[in-house]
Structure formats: C-alpha cells, structure tokens
Amino acid sequence: MEFTLKTFIFYGFALMTVASALIVVTVRNIVHAAFSLMVTLFGVAGLYVFLQADFLAATQVIVYVGGILVLILFGVMMTSERFDMPIQVKGHIERGQLFLGGVIALALLMLLLTVIANTPAWKNLTDDGTELPPTTARIGELILNGQFLLPFEVVSVLLLVALIGAALISRKEVRD
Amino acid sequence: MENFPLVLIISSIVKILIVVHLLLIGVMVMIWAERRVSGWMQDRLGPNRVGPQGLLQPIADGLKFLFKEDLIPDHVDKPLYVMAPAMLLVPALVAVAVVPFGSAITVFGHEIPLQIADINIGILYILAITSLGVYGVVLGAWASNNKYSLLGGLRSSAQMISYELTLGLGIIGILMLTSSLSLRTIAVEQGAYPWQWNFLIHFPAFLAFTTAMFAETNRLPFDLAEAEQELVAGYHTEYSSMKFAMFFMAEYMNMIVGSAVTVTLFLGGWHFFGLENMGGPVWSGLISFGIFFVKTAIFLFVFIWVRWTLPRFRYDQLMNFGWKFLLPVALTSIVVTGILWITTNSRLIVGIGNVVSAFIVVSIVASLLVMKTPKPAIQDSDNRLTPSALDAIE
Numbered sequence: 014m015e016f017t018l019k020t021f022i023f024y025g026f027a028l029m030t031v032a033s034a035l036i037v038v039t040v041r042n043i044v045h046a047a048f049s050l051m052v053t054l055f056g057v058a059g060l061y062v063f064l065q066a067d068f069l070a071a072t073q074v075i076v077y078v079g080g081i082l083v084l085i086l087f088g089v090m091m092t093s094e095r096f097d098m099p100i101q102v103k104g105h106i107e108r109g110q111l112f113l114g115g116v117i118a119l120a121l122l123m124l125l126l127t128v129i130a131n132t133p134a135w136k137n138l139t140d141d142g143t144e145l146p147p148t149t150a151r152i153g154e155l156i157l158n159g160q161f162l163l164p165f166e167v168v169s170v171l172l173l174v175a176l177i178g179a180a181l182i183s184r185k186e187v188r189d
Numbered sequence: 190m191e192n193f194p195l196v197l198i199i200s201s202i203v204k205i206l207i208v209v210h211l212l213l214i215g216v217m218v219m220i221w222a223e224r225r226v227s228g229w230m231q232d233r234l235g236p237n238r239v240g241p242q243g244l245l246q247p248i249a250d251g252l253k254f255l256f257k258e259d260l261i262p263d264h265v266d267k268p269l270y271v272m273a274p275a276m277l278l279v280p281a282l283v284a285v286a287v288v289p290f291g292s293a294i295t296v297f298g299h300e301i302p303l304q305i306a307d308i309n310i311g312i313l314y315i316l317a318i319t320s321l322g323v324y325g326v327v328l329g330a331w332a333s334n335n336k337y338s339l340l341g342g343l344r345s346s347a348q349m350i351s352y353e354l355t356l357g358l359g360i361i362g363i364l365m366l367t368s369s370l371s372l373r374t375i376a377v378e379q380g381a382y383p384w385q386w387n388f389l390i391h392f393p394a395f396l397a398f399t400t401a402m403f404a405e406t407n408r409l410p411f412d413l414a415e416a417e418q419e420l421v422a423g424y425h426t427e428y429s430s431m432k433f434a435m436f437f438m439a440e441y442m443n444m445i446v447g448s449a450v451t452v453t454l455f456l457g458g459w460h461f462f463g464l465e466n467m468g469g470p471v472w473s474g475l476i477s478f479g480i481f482f483v484k485t486a487i488f489l490f491v492f493i494w495v496r497w498t499l500p501r502f503r504y505d506q507l508m509n510f511g512w513k514f515l516l517p518v519a520l521t522s523i524v525v526t527g528i529l530w531i532t533t534n535s536r537l538i539v540g541i542g543n544v545v546s547a548f549i550v551v552s553i554v555a556s557l558l559v560m561k562t563p564k565p566a567i568q569d570s571d572n573r574l575t576p577s578a579l580d581a582i583e
Binding site for chain 1: 324
C-alpha cells in the first residue's frame with residue numbers, strides 16, 4: 014500500500030477514534046467520558062468523509078455531537094447532585110456476568126471482522142481523480158421517489174410518537 | 190499527490206492566511222466599534238485616547254491580556270478548564286472555511302474562487318461546526334467548579350439547543366428553491382438585484398434565522414448565560430488573562446462568521462446591482478470581495494445596535510419566544526414555501542404567501558397565549574429594566 018497524505022490523515026482519524034473510545038470506557042469521571050465520546054463521534058464523522066459519505070458525516074456531527082451528547086451532558090449536570098462523583102462498580106462482579114459480557118463482545122467482534130473481510134474492494138473512489146456527484150441529491154431521490162419512502166415515513170412517525178411521549182411524561186399538570 | 194496541483198495548494202494557503210488574519214483583525218475592530226458605538230448611543234465618548242479615535246485600544250487591551258498572570262484556580266478541573274476556551278474558538282475559526290467571500294480572481298491564468306473550500310454540503314457543515322460551540326461554554330462552566338459558572342453554562346446550553354432548531358429550519362426554504370447545499374451556489378443563484386435576494390422571498394424565515402443567530406452568539410437580548418446582575422459573569426467567571434480574552438474573541442468571531450453566513454444566505458452574497466461584474470478578471474473579484482465585506486460590516490453594526498437597544502429577556506420569555514413563536518414560524522415557512530413553489534413556481538407568490546402565513550401563525554399563537562393568561566414563572570418584583578451597563582470589555 015502506498016503511503017500518501019490521505020492514508021496519513023486516515024490513520025490520524027482512526028487513531029483518534031480508537032484512542033478516545035478507550036478513554037471513554039476507562040476513565041472514572043463521567044464528564045471526561047462524555048467529552049471523550051465527543052472526540053470519538055467526531056473521528057467517526059471523519060471516517061465517513063473518507064468513505065465519500067459527506068452528508069452522513071455532517072449529520073453525524075449535527076445529531077450526535079451537537080444534539081444528543083450535549084443533552085446527555087446537560088442531563089448529567091442538571092439532575093445529579095454529585096455530578097463529579099467517580100463512576101465505580103458497587104460490590105463484586107459475578108462470574109456469570111463477566112462470561113456473558115465477554116461472549117457478547119466476542120460475537121460482535123467476530124461479526125464486524127466478517128463484514129470487513131467480506132467487503133470486496135477497499136479503495137478510495139476518488140483516487141483516480143474522478144469527482145463524485147453530490148450524495149445529497151441521490152439520498153433525496155432514494156428517500157422520496159424510491160424504495161425507502163415507506164421506512165422513512167415509518168421512522169418519522171416513530172420519532173413523532175417518541176417526541177409526544179416525552180412531552181407528555183415531562184409535562185407538569187397545570188392547575189389554576 | 191497528483192490530484193493536488195501546486196496552484197491549488199499555494200492559493201489555499203494564501204486564502205487561509207488572509208481569512209484568518211481578517212477574522213482576527215475584525216475581532217479587534219469589532220471590540221473597538223462596540224465600545225465606540227455604545228458610547229455614541231449613550232451620549233458619552235468611549236475609548237478615544239490610544240491612537241487616532243482610540244483605534245489602537247484593542248491592541249493595548251490585547252497586550253494587557255497577554256502579560257497578565259495566567260491564573261488557574263485550585264478547585265478547577267484542569268484539563269477541561271484549559272481546553273474550554275479553545276473549544277469555543279476553534280469552531281468559530283473553522284466554520285469560515287466554506288463561506289464564499291467573493292466571486293473569483295484570475296491570477297496568472299488560473300481562476301481562483303474566493304472561498305477556502307466549496308464543499309457540496311456547505312450549509313450542513315456550518316450547522317455541524319457551530320453546534321460544537323456549545324461544548325466550550327458547557328465544559329468551561331463545569332470545569333470552573335463554581336455555581337455561577339455552572340448556572341450560566343446550563344442556561345446557555347438550553348438556549349443554544351432550543352435556538353439551533355430554528356437556525357436549521359429557517360434555511361430549508363432556501364434549500365428547496367436553490368436545490369443545493371453549497372453556499373457558493375446559493376449566493377450565485379440569488380442574482381444581482383436586492384429584490385431577487387432570499388430575504389424577500391423568505392422574509393419570516395430570515396427574521397427567525399437572524400434572531401436565532403443572535404441567540405446562538407449569546408448576545409444581548411439573549412445573554413442569559415452571562416447575565417451580570419445574576420451570575421457575576423456567567424460561564425467565564427473563573428477565567429482570567431488570555432483565556433478570558435479567548436472567550437471574548439470567540440464571541441466576536443462567531444458574530445463575524447454569523448453575519449457572513451447571513452449575508453451569503455439571505456442578502457445576496459457579493460451581488461450588488463451588477464457592480465461585482467465591473468472591471469477585468471482581477472478587479473471584479475476584488476470588487477465582489479469589497480461588496481461582501483461592506484454588507485457583513487453593516488450586518489455587524491446591526492448586532493451592536495440591537496445589543497444597546499433591547500433589554501435582556503427573562504428566562505421563561507426566552508424559551509417561550511424560541512419554542513412558541515420562532516419555531517412555528519420557521520416550520521410554517523417550510524410548508525408554505527414547498528406547497529406554493531410546487532403549485533405556482535413563482536418566487537413572488539412564495540414571498541407573499543410566506544409573509545401572510547407567518548402573520549396568521551403569530552396571531553394564532555399570540556391569541557392562544559392571551560387566552561390562557563399564564564402567570565409569569567418569575568414574578569417581576571421591580572419593574573425597572575436595567576440594560577447591562579457594564580462594558581463588555583471591563
């Protein structure tokens with residue numbers, strides 16, 4: 014494999030993603046973990062860019078980094094009395110739990126490795142200098158004219174239901 | 190590497206250097222302008238001693254900040270405390286990369302577009318990067334380990350999340366008519382004359398977008414995150430020296446970038462009565478850059494003007510305004526624009542329909558609110574409204 018500027022940047026993003034993901038699961042402070050998760054999600058967005066999925070990358074940053082994670086941080090700061098309390102496991106861990114967790118993690122790893130091994134061509138589509146058309150137009154066509162109209166609508170109705178449910182649960186009864 | 194011709198690399202580096210320096214100088218000029226304009230509005234002088242008309246005052250301030258002791262309090266969370274100002278400054282600097290600040294310049298036979306990177310999803314990129322700005326505020330507030338800081342950070346994050354929705358929804362009407370997410374295409378499509386620009390076609394969306402932008406930059410009337418009377422200085426209470434200055438630079442940089450984006454999206458970018466096409470290939474580029482610069486400067490003046498005109502919102506007013514007025518207006522604008530554009534295909538009818546529908550929606554919401562007659566969550570004990578008299582710099 015030739016070593017170009019692109020591969021250099023790619024490994025930079027990959028390292029960023031993996032290292033910060035490791036920090037997320039090892040660090041004791043929950044706000045540090047959340048901050049590290051932000052770096053992870055950002056690195057994944059960078060990897061999406063390398064896969065020519067620019068729309069997905071931007072959406073990833075808008076939805077996960079700018080939306081969900083901020084809400085998590087907000088929730089942590091707003092709700093818990095001692096938000097700077099270190100995360101710790103209370104009591105001892107059962108053997109069975111360790112075993113089950115290990116099996117699930119291993120199965121996931123095997124699944125991902127199979128997908129990686131079975132993907133035919135790992136090459137950058139623009140390496141030969143051709144410029145791809147914008148992905149947004151294609152996504153829009155597929156969602157609104159094509160085969161993904163029904164799933165799209167089903168997902169949006171599901172999200173609407175979740176939204177109304179959240180509003181109903183958090184709403185206080187107003188008596189005047 | 191053959192995909193990267195030398196001209197592209199050199200021109201990109203030159204453009205980046207020019208834009209970043211313009212931003213930094215712009216911040217200094219804005220700080221000076223803010224103090225002078227506020228002085229003018231309040232019938233006093235403002236800084237006028239250092240250099241002609243006090244123009245060198247920001248440089249003196251900058252030097253003062255640089256040479257002050259960099260104090261890090263004992264009780265802070267050090268890594269996040271140090272990182273927070275940068276977390277706020279970097280998104281502001283990075284977002285400007287996709288803003289087209291002019292048409293194109295032809296140098297030595299190469300046409301160089303006046304934009305650092307014209308990416309297909311330009312406007313999504315801007316939304317993504319600006320949504321990162323909230324981290325600087327939240328982490329800085331949390332890391333300071335101070336109740337006033339934390340309160341300011343919480344307010345700020347709630348406000349930014351709420352108004353980000355309006356910010357995103359406000360531009361969808363434009364995207365439907367332009368059918369592109371690239372900022373350059375949006376600017377080019379708008380044509381040379383003011384009545385072709387997007388702010389007339391999407392007038393309610395323009396107002397909603399601009400208001401949301403004011404809220405995103407944490408400026409008065411939306412500066413609850415740093416309400417001096419209530420929270421000392423809000424999220425940057427514990428910061429001093431250059432770190433404090435970086436918070437301020439980020440705020441002003443966000444204003445400049447926000448103005449540039451608004452000019453591109455709604456106010457015709459670098460177009461002005463065909464003036465941008467005068468002169469040769471070099472001059473037309475420079476003139477278009479000049480037009481864009483002047484438009485951005487005028488919009489920045491509006492920022493200052495609003496700050497020293499309107500008093501601060503109360504927190505429940507802020508949330509009511511964002512969720513019950515701005516969001517419905519932005520949503521209606523999307524529906525109306527879509528329906529009218531498909532059925533009539535006329536920009537004039539879309540523009541009229543948008544204004545009429547926004548008027549109807551606002552009246553409905555207002556009458557609903559009046560009928561319910563909600564008691565204010567926070568009682569106003571004294572009716573005096575005191576606009577922040579503290580100068581931002583001091």
